[in-house]
Amino acid sequence: MVVAGDGDFLLETLSSEHDGRPGWIEKDLACDLFLYLVKPLRQGWLFRWPALRAAWLCHGRAWREEYGECRADNGSYVTVSVPVPREGLLQATGPSSRGPRGVSIRSR
Numbered sequence: 392m393v394v395a396g397d398g399d400f401l402l403e404t405l406s407s408e409h410d411g412r413p414g415w416i417e418k419d420l421a422c423d424l425f426l427y428l429v430k431p432l433r434q435g436w437l438f439r440w441p442a443l444r445a446a447w448l449c450h451g452r453a454w455r456e457e458y459g460e461c462r463a464d465n466g467s468y469v470t471v472s473v474p475v476p477r478e479g480l481l482q483a484t485g486p487s488s489r490g491p492r493g494v495s496i497r498s499r
Contacts, residue, residue: 400475403471404472404473408468417447425443443480449483455473
């Protein structure tokens with residue numbers, strides 16, 4: 392079993408393992424920006440979606456082989472993700488995607 396570390400981004404490859412529905416990283420989303428929030432750390436990273444998606448298309452197979460997959464049981468469905476170390480993903484997406492500058496989470 393693969394366990395994600397505190398310094399990993401989880402890139403969701405299947406949103407439902409049972410149904411085989413693709414996760415968000417596998418979709419060609421109609422967006423410019425993607426905000427990845429980690430609530431317990433009170434941090435977030437703002438990615439340019441084209442750079443994030445291009446990094447996955449270029450490195451996804453190697454990342455899956457190197458880092459494996461994590462499964463999350465969400466009650467009625469299981470998601471599957473690839474845990475990619477934070478610095479590796481930030482390097483692969485280039486200088487356009489950096490955090491946590493300008494992104495903070497505030498408690499209400």
